[in-house]
Amino acid sequence: MSNIETLIKTLVEKHGKTRNSLMPVLQGIVKEEHFLSEEAMIAVAKELDLSAADVYGTASFYTFLDTVPRGKNIIRICKTISCHMKGKDEIIEALEDVLKIKVGETTHDKKFTLLTANCLGWCHKGPVMLVNDEVFPEINQQKAVEIIEGIAKASK
Amino acid sequence: MSEYLVNLKINNIPVSVKEGTTILDAAKKLNFNVPTLCNHPDLSVAGNCRVCVVEVKGARLLAASCATPVSEGMEVLTNSEKVRTARKHVIELLLSEHNADCTKCFKNGHCELQDLASEYRIGDHVFIDLVKAKDKIADISSPSISKDDSKCIRCQRCVRTCDELQSVSALAVVKKGDHQKISTFMNKPLHEVVCTNCGQCINRCPTGALTERTYIEEVWKAINDPLKHVVVQTAPAVRIGLGEDLGYDPGERVTGKMVAALKHIGFDSVLDTDFTADLTIMEEGTELLTRLKKALVDGEKVALPMMTSCSPGWIKFQEHMFPDLLDNLSTCKSPQQMFGALAKTYYAKKKGIDPKNMVSVSIMPCTAKKFECGRPEMRDSGYQDVDYVLTTRELAMMVKQAGINFMKLEDEHYDSIMGNSTGAAVIFGATGGVMEAALRTAYEIVTGREVPFTNLNIMPLRGFEGVKEAKVMIKDVKPEWSFLEGAELSVAIAHGLHNANTLMKAVREGKANYHFIEVMGCPGGCLGGGGQPIPTSPEIRSKRAEAIYGEDEGLPLRKSHENPEVIQIYKDFLGEPLGHKSHDLLHTHYKPRIRY
Ligand code: SF4
Ligand code: SF4
Ligand code: SF4
Ligand code: FES
Numbered sequence: 001m002s003n004i005e006t007l008i009k010t011l012v013e014k015h016g017k018t019r020n021s022l023m024p025v026l027q028g029i030v031k032e033e034h035f036l037s038e039e040a041m042i043a044v045a046k047e048l049d050l051s052a053a054d055v056y057g058t059a060s061f062y063t064f065l066d067t068v069p070r071g072k073n074i075i076r077i078c079k080t081i082s083c084h085m086k087g088k089d090e091i092i093e094a095l096e097d098v099l100k101i102k103v104g105e106t107t108h109d110k111k112f113t114l115l116t117a118n119c120l121g122w123c124h125k126g127p128v129m130l131v132n133d134e135v136f137p138e139i140n141q142q143k144a145v146e147i148i149e150g151i152a153k154a155s156k
Numbered sequence: 157m158s159e160y161l162v163n164l165k166i167n168n169i170p171v172s173v174k175e176g177t178t179i180l181d182a183a184k185k186l187n188f189n190v191p192t193l194c195n196h197p198d199l200s201v202a203g204n205c206r207v208c209v210v211e212v213k214g215a216r217l218l219a220a221s222c223a224t225p226v227s228e229g230m231e232v233l234t235n236s237e238k239v240r241t242a243r244k245h246v247i248e249l250l251l252s253e254h255n256a257d258c259t260k261c262f263k264n265g266h267c268e269l270q271d272l273a274s275e276y277r278i279g280d281h282v283f284i285d286l287v288k289a290k291d292k293i294a295d296i297s298s299p300s301i302s303k304d305d306s307k308c309i310r311c312q313r314c315v316r317t318c319d320e321l322q323s324v325s326a327l328a329v330v331k332k333g334d335h336q337k338i339s340t341f342m343n344k345p346l347h348e349v350v351c352t353n354c355g356q357c358i359n360r361c362p363t364g365a366l367t368e369r370t371y372i373e374e375v376w377k378a379i380n381d382p383l384k385h386v387v388v389q390t391a392p393a394v395r396i397g398l399g400e401d402l403g404y405d406p407g408e409r410v411t412g413k414m415v416a417a418l419k420h421i422g423f424d425s426v427l428d429t430d431f432t433a434d435l436t437i438m439e440e441g442t443e444l445l446t447r448l449k450k451a452l453v454d455g456e457k458v459a460l461p462m463m464t465s466c467s468p469g470w471i472k473f474q475e476h477m478f479p480d481l482l483d484n485l486s487t488c489k490s491p492q493q494m495f496g497a498l499a500k501t502y503y504a505k506k507k508g509i510d511p512k513n514m515v516s517v518s519i520m521p522c523t524a525k526k527f528e529c530g531r532p533e534m535r536d537s538g539y540q541d542v543d544y545v546l547t548t549r550e551l552a553m554m555v556k557q558a559g560i561n562f563m564k565l566e567d568e569h570y571d572s573i574m575g576n577s578t579g580a581a582v583i584f585g586a587t588g589g590v591m592e593a594a595l596r597t598a599y600e601i602v603t604g605r606e607v608p609f610t611n612l613n614i615m616p617l618r619g620f621e622g623v624k625e626a627k628v629m630i631k632d633v634k635p636e637w638s639f640l641e642g643a644e645l646s647v648a649i650a651h652g653l654h655n656a657n658t659l660m661k662a663v664r665e666g667k668a669n670y671h672f673i674e675v676m677g678c679p680g681g682c683l684g685g686g687g688q689p690i691p692t693s694p695e696i697r698s699k700r701a702e703a704i705y706g707e708d709e710g711l712p713l714r715k716s717h718e719n720p721e722v723i724q725i726y727k728d729f730l731g732e733p734l735g736h737k738s739h740d741l742l743h744t745h746y747k748p749r750i751r752y
Binding site for chain 2: 038053054055056060
């Protein structure tokens with residue numbers, strides 16, 4: 001059994017074999033693997049006796065369940081109007097510059113993926129950046145770059 | 157649903173309906189037509205298209221009538237200014253994302269969206285055109301189904317069909333917002349996924365997004381080629397469905413007119429799949445009796461229950477979903493493929509035609525048969541046994557193209573040979589029909605007497621219940637069948653793949669002790685096939701079933717083993733059921749496929 005199949009078996013044991021477990025199982029995989037591969041979705045479908053299209057339908061609905069490979073750390077910059085007016089574009093530019101990637105891409109060392117997100121609910125403290133589960137409100141170019149560099153160092 | 161009655165007014169007219177009735181159904185009762193797109197009588201309520209909105213007095217918002225139950229004292233307006241304006245906007249919005257090239261569309265003239273657009277006189281674009289160029293390429297990877305996302309209004313009828321009626325879920329709603337679409341797993345081509353080619357999604361798609369792959373032009377070309385001898389076979393359920401696309405109400409039997417039309421169109425021989433349906437009964441009945449003998453007398457391990465194999469959608473389903481039960485399938489080819497194999501051998505020889513110059517066309521109520529005819533196993537004549545499969549709908553289109561006034565045609569008869577059949581073959585078109593035909597013959601072979609049911613009508617096998625069961629006591633058998641004396645034959649019937657799925661799970665778990673199971677892939681059997689006229693509903697399918705059983709009762713011969721052409725082919729060509737020739741031409745094998 002491949003690693004991913006073992007992981008899914010464990011998750012299904014934990015959450016149960018019903019359709020209701022689909023979301024927590026998918027979230028569990030993303031937590032470990034950072035994205036849902038074709039292989040992973042198929043294995044989930046098999047375990048829960050669902051069609052593969054069904055699993056893909058659910059996975060592709062949620063922005064936070066990625067179906068393309070992602071880096072270890074996922075950076076999301078809020079792109080909604082308040083953060084836009086507070087200068088999210090400059091922040092994106094600064095990050096694209098240090099990471100040497102564009103929005104939607106992943107660094108060569110697979111450490112970072114840079115994405116935008118719809119409203120993160122922090123309009124009063126924009127612009128806001130989300131790195132994995134951690135929120136960084138009221139950032140500017142310099143702060144954003146420092147945070148990312150800090151994470152890069154810590155994970156060396 | 158309770159018996160409690162609710163009183164309300166629709167367009168100022170009072171009406172009383174059962175509690176739980178939707179506004180839509182209450183309006184129907186008063187003959188007010190409310191347009192719908194996502195709603196379908198065979199499916200659960202989705203309430204996503206909003207064309208069915210109505211005004212409810214006192215409510216701030218318009219209500220989706222298909223998804224709103226009536227309440228006491230409710231006052232509903234189905235056609236107020238507000239309602240009409242809202243509906244018009246809904247249709248305009250749908251069209252702003254729709255590739256409305258009606259003149260080139262297979263659904264032109266039969267399209268629910270087009271009907272609404274013309275009814276509401278949708279003219280100049282009010283909303284920005286959002287049809288994306290990249291979506292205009294249809295998925296034609298499947299030999300049966302064409303899927304064109306640029307015509308899709310995302311009503312999700314197909315998704316519900318494939319899930320609720322067929323338990324396949326090859327299609328799902330993926331992504332969201334303006335990226336939302338109906339997709340296979342990872343947007344793979346249809347022919348690479350679990351799709352069974354049943355075409356039930358086509359029958360319920362309100363637009364041209366899902367249609368059959370059409371082979372009309374290829375067939376015209378063959379007909380117009382003087383060097384080709386074009387034979388055509390017609391399946392049992394076509395004769396009771398075709399009329400619906402040519403001006404008749406559901407339930408009209410048009411056998412004679414259909415034969416006449418096929419001759420006018422220019423087919424060289426007009427023959428009947430019913431002939432090989434009768435032949436199927438001889439082969440499959442013998443196969444069942446042989447399996448029973450092996451199990452009961454020789455103590456051999458054989459796969460029981462035996463399952464019918466006439467429905468190629470069901471076969472592909474089984475190959476994907478229950479590959480462990482493939483040995484249970486009868487090895488008999490479908491009647492279409494038996495016909496194909498015999499047309500280019502037996503028929504060709506009898507008529508002195510070089511099979512190389514033959515083109516074999518079949519008219520089917522089915523889209524899965526388009527896939528079946530291309531299976532590599534289906535070339536036992538040395539050629540592709542069946543060259544082109546057209547649906548009932550495609551035949552109707554050809555009749556119109558040929559300028560034939562169908563209703564005025566005089567009845568004509570099938571050509572011979574391979575044009576003769578019995579009532580037992582006709583009922584193949586309804587769920588339970590193969591079982592009934594098989595019992596009429598097998599019982600008589602074993603006991604020498606007719607089945608003990610009034611007028612040969614085995615009523616417990618009829619009707620649209622999801623899974624039907626029956627038991628037949630076998631007594632006073634002929635000496636050669638003594639091992640069956642006192643045995644009780646236990647049979648089951650499922651139609652629609654959802655019911656098949658339930659039954660197969662029971663078989664897999666060893667909880668189903670039947671000897672023989674009939675499965676048809678489509679709800680109602682072939683009469684509700686994926687190639688039949690659109691629309692479909694439980695009422696329409698009931699009418700078609702009545703027509704089928706009426707056709708059976710009207711025929712002089714009603715037992716397959718009495719078909720004179722069947723008796724003759726065994727004498728002249730095949731030898732005996734399950735004999736060497738039969739084995740080569742009429743039987744096949746199956747291939748395990750993956751579900752994922
Ligand atoms: S789906 Fe209907 S409205 Fe759209 S192009 Fe085809 S016929 Fe016209
Ligand atoms: S393909 Fe047809 S049935 Fe399916 S969502 Fe689109 S329009 Fe509706
Ligand atoms: S043809 Fe049948 S199995 Fe295939 S997508 Fe349509 S409903 Fe599902
Ligand atoms: S038909 Fe009622 S919402 Fe679509």
